[in-house]
Amino acid sequence: MDRLIIDPEFRDKIPPLTEDEFTLLEENILSDGAVFSPLIVWDGTILDGHNRYEIIQKHPELTYAVHKMSFDNRYEALSWICKHQLGRRNLTPQQKKYLIGQRYEAEKMAHGGDRKSTTAKSTVQNEQLKPKNAAVTRQRIADDAGTSESYVMRAGWYAQGVDAAEEALPGIKQEILTGAIKPTETAVAAVAKAAPEERSRLAADLKKSKDDRDKKPRPAYHKAPPAASRKAEMQKIAEISAEMERDKAPSTEENVLCSLDGEIVSFMELFDRIFQEYPRLLSDSHYRQELIQIMQKMKQYIADIEGGRTE
Incomplete structure (x- = not known):
């Protein structure tokens, strides 16, 4: 029998x-008397x-085959593992997102990252590529996975968050990826972005149910009267400014894009919650029309940028 190496990161x-799945696999292999799928190895x-x-x-006593592959470095090997696993049919959405993010992190390192440490982890790494x-x-990864470039970017931050949470609170990775707990993508990514001393608390918060997170009274969502519009806008701006001051400012345009993408995801999650609590906003034609008129402002904003807006 070959003496092969098991790399924990791989x-x-x-x-x-x-x-149950392992037991079934073992029973099937013993019934066949051989392992039909070869073991895939790199450098043993x-x-x-x-x-x-x-x-x-x-x-x-079982017979089996070994298929050897060749890579220039361990990050290329990690990328292959993630790409290969993405071909499985029984992945949860969380597992798919994690694997896409891990592949992105590995390929960043393989094509320009710090290769000095063979045990480097992919949590909280800076963008290594131009x-x-x-x-x-x-x-390229988006095309392979049938998704978008922005999804791959978010998946990278999500994967970093999952690994940071696992390091701070062992065992939580399995809960997240199997869907046993369902924290938001933004909350998971925030763990990696936080200072090391804050990660244990943030990881523990991922286990809280939606009801636990929403214990504080929710405001009623309604159209503000015209006289209060300016005051409400200024208050919102003040809240955003305070939030920006609490977090370390992103250091590169690439990080700014990731942060903006996370804010958009949070925005959509907020709207989904509102629609769940106030379904008539979508089902009632009058409310639906008003909602569309409100959201047209964002559509116009996007059109302005697409048209070449520079300020």
């Missing part, structure tokens, strides 16, 4: 099997087949 990129290290290798170790190259990388 292994942990692969969604684990449940006990398993890339795919960790569960099959565990079964082989328990039953050395913006143009990073965009090309994101688009």
